[in-house]
Amino acid sequence: MSPAPILAAAPHGFLSPTGVEIAFLLVGLVTFGAALITVTTRQLVHAALWLVVALGGLAVEYLLLTAEFIAWVQVLIYVGSVVVLLLFGLMLTRAPIGRSPDADSGNRWAALAVAVAAAVALVWVVADAFRTTWIDLTGPAAGTTHVTGASLFRYWVLPFEALSVLLLAALVGAIVLSRKARAGEDAGTGADDRDEAAGATPAPVPAQKDGAR
Amino acid sequence: MNGALDVALRLVAVFLVFLVFPLVVGQTEHKVMAHMQGRLGPMYAGGFHGWAQLVADGVKFAQKEDVVPAQADRRVFQLAPAVALLPYLLVLLVIPIGPSEGAVGQALDAGVFFALAVMGVGVLGSLMAGWASANKFSLLGGLRTAAQLLAYELPMLLAAASVAMAAGTVSLPGILYAFHWWWLPWQLIGAVVFFVAGLAELQRPPFDMPVADSEIIFGAYTEYTGLRFALFLLAEYAGIVVLCGLTTVLFLGGWHGPWGADGLGWVWTLLKAAILAFVVIWLRVTYPRLREDQLQKLSWTLLVPLSLAQIALTGIVKVVIS
Numbered sequence: 001m002s003p004a005p006i007l008a009a010a011p012h013g014f015l016s017p018t019g020v021e022i023a024f025l026l027v028g029l030v031t032f033g034a035a036l037i038t039v040t041t042r043q044l045v046h047a048a049l050w051l052v053v054a055l056g057g058l059a060v061e062y063l064l065l066t067a068e069f070i071a072w073v074q075v076l077i078y079v080g081s082v083v084v085l086l087l088f089g090l091m092l093t094r095a096p097i098g099r100s101p102d103a104d105s106g107n108r109w110a111a112l113a114v115a116v117a118a119a120v121a122l123v124w125v126v127a128d129a130f131r132t133t134w135i136d137l138t139g140p141a142a143g144t145t146h147v148t149g150a151s152l153f154r155y156w157v158l159p160f161e162a163l164s165v166l167l168l169a170a171l172v173g174a175i176v177l178s179r180k181a182r183a184g185e186d187a188g189t190g191a192d193d194r195d196e197a198a199g200a201t202p203a204p205v206p207a208q209k210d211g212a213r
Numbered sequence: 214m215n216g217a218l219d220v221a222l223r224l225v226a227v228f229l230v231f232l233v234f235p236l237v238v239g240q241t242e243h244k245v246m247a248h249m250q251g252r253l254g255p256m257y258a259g260g261f262h263g264w265a266q267l268v269a270d271g272v273k274f275a276q277k278e279d280v281v282p283a284q285a286d287r288r289v290f291q292l293a294p295a296v297a298l299l300p301y302l303l304v305l306l307v308i309p310i311g312p313s314e315g316a317v318g319q320a321l322d323a324g325v326f327f328a329l330a331v332m333g334v335g336v337l338g339s340l341m342a343g344w345a346s347a348n349k350f351s352l353l354g355g356l357r358t359a360a361q362l363l364a365y366e367l368p369m370l371l372a373a374a375s376v377a378m379a380a381g382t383v384s385l386p387g388i389l390y391a392f393h394w395w396w397l398p399w400q401l402i403g404a405v406v407f408f409v410a411g412l413a414e415l416q417r418p419p420f421d422m423p424v425a426d427s428e429i430i431f432g433a434y435t436e437y438t439g440l441r442f443a444l445f446l447l448a449e450y451a452g453i454v455v456l457c458g459l460t461t462v463l464f465l466g467g468w469h470g471p472w473g474a475d476g477l478g479w480v481w482t483l484l485k486a487a488i489l490a491f492v493v494i495w496l497r498v499t500y501p502r503l504r505e506d507q508l509q510k511l512s513w514t515l516l517v518p519l520s521l522a523q524i525a526l527t528g529i530v531k532v533v534i535s
Binding site for chain 2: 046052068069072073076079080081083085087088091092097145146
């Protein structure tokens with residue numbers, strides 16, 4: 001979690017901030033605080049729940065910048081799916097109530113250094129790139145679904161498609177990994193045959209599976 | 214001042230709907246279940262047909278002691294019912310029941326996304342309850358809730374995306390303005406997928422393994438008593454209202470009807486939603502609970518391919534007619 005959203009809030013009318021700018025700053029502070037607690041708390045599930053607050057705060061920031069579509073996608077993907085996946089993983093493995101003494105890492109100072117470096121780099125790049133660009137909050141909304149879709153598919157099609165190929169690769173990778181763990185379950189494709197040759201004792205597994213069904 | 218008054222009136226109206234409709238669904242469920250299963254049920258409270266039983270239940274819940282287990286994570290345990298209930302209140306804000314300006318709490322530009330995103334957040338409440346109860350049955354219920362949400366979020370989104378493609382907008386009133394009667398057969402597969410996935414997300418029978426009382430007591434809600442438990446129940450019924458409203462708006466044409474659509478559009482919306490709510494109750498009474506692996510299989514091998522096929526069909530028809 002980087003503290004980038006706060007610093008990006010520096011308004012152009014710095015001495016006479018509007019209501020939206022004040023709200024942006026306050027929500028940014030809450031987001032930053034929640035993010036800090038997420039990485040410092042010793043209670044694993046609490047960390048995941050504070051992450052919900054941090055990600056939700058980011059969604060509110062998007063809303064305040066009139067990017068409605070991005071805001072709801074943020075809630076849908078991050079709060080609704082990623083955090084649920086995280087909690088699912090925690091509950092499956094280990095999620096004690098109360099403090100986890102082993103949740104601490106000896107690398108905390110190194111991690112802090114990396115986080116601060118990443119935050120400084122991001123803030124620097126973003127502030128430098130958008131130094132003179134201001135979102136007109138009083139005019140027609142600049143981040144509606146229509147505008148976002150148009151710019152995404154008119155100007156940013158190539159990165160968009162490249163990203164989808166990347167995600168597809170990750171998906172295929174995940175399937176390959178999960179199949180390898182249960183090699184020999186169904187002898188179908190050539191890839192499977194190779195896995196079977198490498199893996200040990202493929203024979204009893206299909207029998208078990210048939211029994212289970 | 215006029216604007217503020219308008220906003221306040223809308224909020225009050227949505228809040229009233231939020232308070233009344235789930236209770237109506239709950240009462241209907243009592244009576245419909247009793248008739249379908251050929252049993253009487255409570256018939257004395259209030260006199261006629263036991264109409265006051267729901268009120269009596271409410272008084273009972275309010276009187277019970279609010280117990281927090283000694284080993285539980287107190288704050289998360291107490292916060293969970295609110296997290297489960299509030300998202301449905303927010304979703305009700307954007308569901309239009311009529312064509313006029315005043316028939317929707319707040320017309321959002323990205324209404325479909327808002328509704329689905331916020332509905333997904335409600336499940337966090339069950340997860341928090343399941344974990345914070347310090348009870349292994351609750352934890353199992355929480356795990357099943359999470360697995361179920363992950364499996365059914367995708368087909369639900371894809372089905373809704375199909376309608377958004379057909380209408381060319383993601384705003385709920387916008388979708389209804391673009392609606393024609395032949396969308397019913399065109400989007401039929403998507404409608405079924407959306408409704409089934411929505412039932413699974415609400416953990417209603419036959420998808421109620423997270424609360425399967427014969428296996429894991431009552432899942433994530435095992436340790437809850439009194440008003441907090443009642444809030445979870447209310448969340449379930451509010452979820453039914455929201456799901457039926459959304460399905461009506463997205464797939465059944467909302468305020469459009471064969472006749473009398475001018476001025477009486479809201480009647481059509483309510484009628485369609487009520488019929489869907491009846492179907493939800495009907496399914497509960499008639500279908501046995503699926504097993505956990507059957508549930509996952511149904512989603513990944515049937516609903517996801519079906520919703521993808523629906524999207525392909527929508528795309529083809531869209532290209533052909535434009």
